[in-house]
Amino acid sequence: MLMTPKSQAEKAEALKLIQFEQQAIPLMPKLMRKAMEFTFNNRADAEDLMQETYAKAYRYWESFEQGTNIYGWLKTILKHTSINRSAKESKHQQVGVLDGMADYKLGDEAHSVTVRATKSAESEVLDNLASNDVQDAVDNLKPEFRAVVQMAIVDGYSYQEIADILEIKIGTVMSRLHRGKKTLREVLYKYAQEEGYNVEAAAKESVVREAKKGSKK
């Protein structure tokens, strides 16, 4: 059978899978015992927890420093995943947890302030991007930035949790998140322009809107 030439990305992905299978998978029995502990010996829960932990470990793989304690690293992810799962369960009836500022408990006074419904020009641009573009842009971040962006935004980890898992300081978590997002904004804006989305028109429209509203400062 003829092998089709693989792209650089495919090769990297294959290598990653090999590393993962050689280093992370063999630790499963040991991790499973921990998972059973965390789930009070409920096997089905422990298996779910393991699956989520390993799926995350794979996603964060580039952020794991090769040659350091992989068991400790996996155990930290397991622990935080377990905590987050039970937290999620206990508040699963609360709505809008991820909805911007919706779940801040503010005084009625502050809460009644209406936030303008219109979007900024830039957020409209973001809205019009293809999902592939975004994934691409995230994939192309430096691994140390990507890990923090993913953990904070996609998986909802706290700064403290990210600091624990990546063994970095909270200040470093913050600066990587800020820089990662800044890079994403720049890259995605460029993508939008390349795809012919009329960035200037959107910006102009927004200016007109601002002018119409007048100043409320």
Place this chain on the structure above:
Amino acid sequence: MDCADCQEQVHEYLQREVNEDLAAAITAHIANCDHCEDLYATEDQLNKVIRESCETQTPEQVIDKIRQHIAELG
């Protein structure tokens, strides 16, 4: 709370890493400042598109493999 303070904290605000008092101050500022509200909206939107496009990022074949290994644990 001025614009510079607000902009410096916008990521922490979005990640819920600020205490209630600070959160209230930022919310109040955003409600009264178009510029900071735009910034907030953009960062919030960016988070949303990141979440939507990266949620299922572990490849299906890797998940299958993980599942299979877990099932074999016995």
